[in-house]
Amino acid sequence: MSALLSGFALGLSLILAIGAQNAFVLRQGIRRSHVLPVVLTCALSDAVLIAAGVAGFGWLVGSAPWIAPVFTFGGAAFLLVYGGLALRSAWRGGAALQLGDGQRESLRGAVLTCLALTWLNPHVYLDTVVLLGSVASGASSRLLFGIGAVTASFVFFFSLGYGARLLAPLFARAVAWRVLDLSVAAVMWGIAAKLVLA
Structure with a gap:
């Protein structure tokens, strides 16, 4: 039972930090746009990565030195573009309200954005595959530890999306969306800069 709780606590602490993925889930939840597919995509992606780390595949990241730069610069480029789109939304002001009231963004677009924010982020691999995987190796039960971490991911994303x-x-006011979009752009560009300059 202690391994389960340890996995849950560590998994939750790693995912709580405000990042690109969390900002996207929050935005989708506020707009009530494809919330279930988005939170499922995030949670299931985390589950796959956590399972890989707990199963001992963390060595792959360390044994193939070309993987880290590819994900780092690819992720940074994606975050720069996504931040630019958020800034454009903030400039337009209230565009998110109009989208929520009238036409909806496509399910495919929402899921693809979610997948990109998840799988192109090198920190996701460090947190799930490497860090959780290495801690799991010292747990009394790797399986229970992994189940705890996966449970934390599901609890967090469903709480964030629906909460x-x-x-x-x-x-309900355009100014609030402008502030959120500016915040999202700042988070995206900040993470991109951190990836490139680290």
Whole structure:
């Protein structure tokens, strides 16, 4: 039982940090746009990565030195573009409200964006495959540790995606969306800069 709780606590602590993926899930939740597919995509992606780390595949990242630069610069480029789109939304002001009231973005676009924010982020691999994998190797039960970490991911993403609805009254005004979009752009560009300059 202690391995299960340890996996849950560590998994939750790693995912709580505000990042590109969390900002996207929050935005989708507030807009009530494809929330279930988005949170499932995030949680299932995490589950795959956590399972790989717990199973002992963390050595792959260390044994293939070309993987890290590819994901680092690819992820940074994607974050720069996504940050630019958020900045454009902030400039337009209220565009998110209009999208929520009328046409909806495509399910395919939402899921592909979510997959890119997850799988092109090198920190995801360090947190799930390398860090959780190495800690799991010292746990009394790797299986229970992994189940705990995966459970934390599901609890977090479903809470964030569906809990964001509580913020809907605040985001009924265009100025709130502008602030959120500016914040998202700053987070995306900050992470991109950190990836390139690290």
